[in-house]
Amino acid sequence: DVKVTQSSRYLVKRTGEKVFLECVQDMDHENMFWYRQDPGLGLRLIYFSYDVKMKEKGDIPEGYSVSREKKERFSLILESASTNQTSMYLCASGYRGSGSEAFFGQGTRLTVV
Amino acid sequence: AQKITQTQPGMFVQEKEAVTLDCTYDTSDPSYGLFWYKQPSSGEMIFLIYQGSYDQQNATEGRYSLNFQKARKSANLVISASQLGDSAMYFCAIGAYSGAGSYQLTFGKGTKLSVIP
Numbered sequence: 001d002v003k004v005t006q007s008s009r010y011l012v013k014r015t016g017e018k019v020f021l022e023c024v025q026d027m028d029h030e031n032m033f034w035y036r037q038d039p040g041l042g043l044r045l046i047y048f049s050y051d052v053k054m055k056e057k058g059d060i061p062e063g064y065s066v067s068r069e070k071k072e073r074f075s076l077i078l079e080s081a082s083t084n085q086t087s088m089y090l091c092a093s094g095y096r097g098s099g100s101e102a103f104f105g106q107g108t109r110l111t112v113v
Numbered sequence: 114a115q116k117i118t119q120t121q122p123g124m125f126v127q128e129k130e131a132v133t134l135d136c137t138y139d140t141s142d143p144s145y146g147l148f149w150y151k152q153p154s155s156g157e158m159i160f161l162i163y164q165g166s167y168d169q170q171n172a173t174e175g176r177y178s179l180n181f182q183k184a185r186k187s188a189n190l191v192i193s194a195s196q197l198g199d200s201a202m203y204f205c206a207i208g209a210y211s212g213a214g215s216y217q218l219t220f221g222k223g224t225k226l227s228v229i230p
Contacts (some may be wrong), residue, residue, distance in 0.1 A: 031215060042204060042222035050215035058217075090158065094216070099146045099165055102218050104158035106212070111218065 021090030032074035117221035136205035147188035
């Protein structure tokens with residue numbers, strides 16, 4: 001079974017803190033994604049990576065950065081957390097080819113106070 | 114850029130009845146794919162079904178079928194014989210190649226389906 005694991009299920013951070021969300025996949029997938037899910041807005045793509053050290057901005061990259069030093073690991077970084085970044089964050093991975101479904105982690109619910 | 118529109122924020126269906134969840138899309142890419150995911154209250158995202166833009170036949174997976182109408186740019190999900198366990202959020206997504214040449218999924222806002230006993 002494909003496994004995508006996010007380091008935390010719930011996280012509470014203070015405004016201004018630097019926050020790291022970690023994601024690890026065990027299927028040797030080339031692509032990895034970070035989405036943000038908010039009620040009524042669906043899933044919005046923050047960043048994705050198609051190879052080690054390669055990244056591409058999604059629809060809402062402002063306030064976020066990412067790191068992919070190893071193929072299996074994709075980190076989302078909130079440089080200075082703000083209350084409007086309180087949300088559910090979903091990591092996903094998939095093969096590079098067309099038609100490849102994305103496999104999701106269990107999500108991290110981040111609250112910034 | 115790709116866009117997915119799901120116009121039904123919420124829907125109700127009687128148990129054992131069929132239900133159709135609407136999805137329309139917009140893309141200039143001639144090669145793309147349509148996906149449906151289910152998200153129960155537990156939060157996990159479960160892949161349900163896929164349809165490629167060049168596939169001639171509508172995709173089916175058990176009780177799920179995808180009603181693909183390319184000219185209308187619609188990819189509706191049909192669930193037959195609804196069960197209580199089908200109560201969940203359902204997301205439609207389009208997969209296409211980005212400017213950098215990598216395949217990515219763009220999701221809609223979702224439809225919350227409630228199955229009534």
